[in-house]
Amino acid sequence: MKTFYPKDLSTAEVQNLLQGAVTPRPIAFASTVDKAGNVNLSPFSFFNMFSANPPILIFSPSRRVRDNSTKHTLENVLEVPEVVIHIVGFDRVEQMSLASTEYPKGVNEFEKAGLTPVKSDLIAPPRVKEAAVALECKVNEVKSLGIEGGAGNLVICEVVAIHINESVLDEKGAIDPFRLSPVARLGGSWYSRITPDSLFQIPKPLTNLGIGVDQIPGEIRNSPILTGNNLGRLGNVMELPTVDEVIEFSNSEEIREMRIRFKNDPESWIDHLHLRAKEELESGNVSTAWKYLLQKQ
Numbered sequence: 480m481k482t483f484y485p486k487d488l489s490t491a492e493v494q495n496l497l498q499g500a501v502t503p504r505p506i507a508f509a510s511t512v513d514k515a516g517n518v519n520l521s522p523f524s525f526f527n528m529f530s531a532n533p534p535i536l537i538f539s540p541s542r543r544v545r546d547n548s549t550k551h552t553l554e555n556v557l558e559v560p561e562v563v564i565h566i567v568g569f570d571r572v573e574q575m576s577l578a579s580t581e582y583p584k585g586v587n588e589f590e591k592a593g594l595t596p597v598k599s600d601l602i603a604p605p606r607v608k609e610a611a612v613a614l615e616c617k618v619n620e621v622k623s624l625g626i627e628g629g630a631g632n633l634v635i636c637e638v639v640a641i642h643i644n645e646s647v648l649d650e651k652g653a654i655d656p657f658r659l660s661p662v663a664r665l666g667g668s669w670y671s672r673i674t675p676d677s678l679f680q681i682p683k684p685l686t687n688l689g690i691g692v693d694q695i696p697g698e699i700r701n702s703p704i705l706t707g708n709n710l711g712r713l714g715n716v717m718e719l720p721t722v723d724e725v726i727e728f729s730n731s732e733e734i735r736e737m738r739i740r741f742k743n744d745p746e747s748w749i750d751h752l753h754l755r756a757k758e759e760l761e762s763g764n765v766s767t768a769w770k771y772l773l774q775k776q
Contacts, residue, residue: 490544490629498524499666506664507538508565508575510589510596510604511555518596518605519551520578520588522567524664525631534638536564536616539624539631547628551584553621556634560618561602564636565610569660569672574609600640611647611659615640682715689715699772704753709760713769720769728770738776748776 485493507526511519525539540553556562567575571594578588589596589605596605599615606613616636624631647658656673663671671677692700692714700710720728728734741748752771759768 490627494544494629495666498664502665503663503671504665506567506575506662507536508567508578508607508610509538509540509552510563510565510606511552511561512559512604513551513555513584514558516603517585518587518589519555520592520594520607521550521552522575522579523552526564535619536614536636536638537633538564538636539633541631542625542628544629547626549632553632553634554584556618557621559603560621561604562616562618562634562636563599563602563604563606564614564616565607566612566614566659566661568611569662571609572662572670572672575662602639606642611644612654613642614638615642681712684715687715687717689717690719698749699753702753704750705757705760709757712760712765713772716765716769720766720773725770725773728767729774734774741776745776 483492483496488496504524505526507523509519509521509523513519521540523538523540525541527537529535529537540550542549552562574592574594578592578594580588580591582588582591588594589607595608597608599606602615602617606615616638618634619637620633620635622633622635624633643654647654649655649658656678657675660673665671692710695710695713699705699713705713737748737751741751752774756768756771759765759771
């Protein structure tokens with residue numbers, strides 16, 4: 480493990496390490512205007528959702544590291560405290576990247592990126608017609624985090640209108656991540672996108688009280704075969720299978736054959752049980768995995 484201390488590094492080095500580590504980051508494609516009505520459109524990956532009531536988003540147009548200059552987006556929201564935040568799909572990522580070009584003030588990035596402005600319902604900045612999600616926001620506060628290059632400026636936004644293209648909604652009216660296909664920012668020039676192989680689901684331990692990894696027997700918890708993810712899934716159950724369920728499982732043909740095969744090799748017996756449990760866990764069959772792990776020779 481290599482340790483870095485920000486006080487010993489340049490701002491650029493700290494930024495590169497953090498941007499490489501804190502990933503993937505969602506992208507706020509922000510549309511703003513200045514007092515003269517000049518439009519700006521620019522992406523920011525220091526961005527997330529922080530509250531639903533009130534609905535609050537925060538993004539941060541940081542001061543430039545190289546010369547400590549500020550970005551037009553920051554200047555605009557200080558003049559006109561409104562912004563439309565768009566979620567960028569993979570089909571528009573190149574246009575979004577082009578809009579990040581540091582054009583002179585007054586240049587319209589909508590035009591440069593080939594995107595279509597449409598009038599917002601409640602605020603002055605226009606929204607991007609091609610974006611599947613557009614969030615009209617009032618800026619409640621801009622909080623400066625410093626005055627040196629690399630310092631962030633938290634633009635705290637309250638959502639006042641939500642525009643969603645119906646093409647990204649599923650049958651229940653929820654946003655389908657595959658249809659939305661949002662892109663995210665990593666370090667350097669790297670981005671990520673959603674693909675069928677990149678998504679997975681984990682049962683949320685919200686109302687259920689999982690037993691916890693600390694309650695898993697030591698011979699299972701210290702298994703060289705089971706991973707930390709496997710243990711986390713095992714610890715997310717509210718209760719273990721009953722003794723009767725374990726006994727019934729032990730009478731299955733597979734377990735009887737395993738017991739005979741490893742009669743004189745207890746170490747291989749345990750390893751094989753753990754391997755089978757791992758397979759079941761990775762298929763989502765947690766109860767069956769526990770039944771394998773609770774077998775006695």
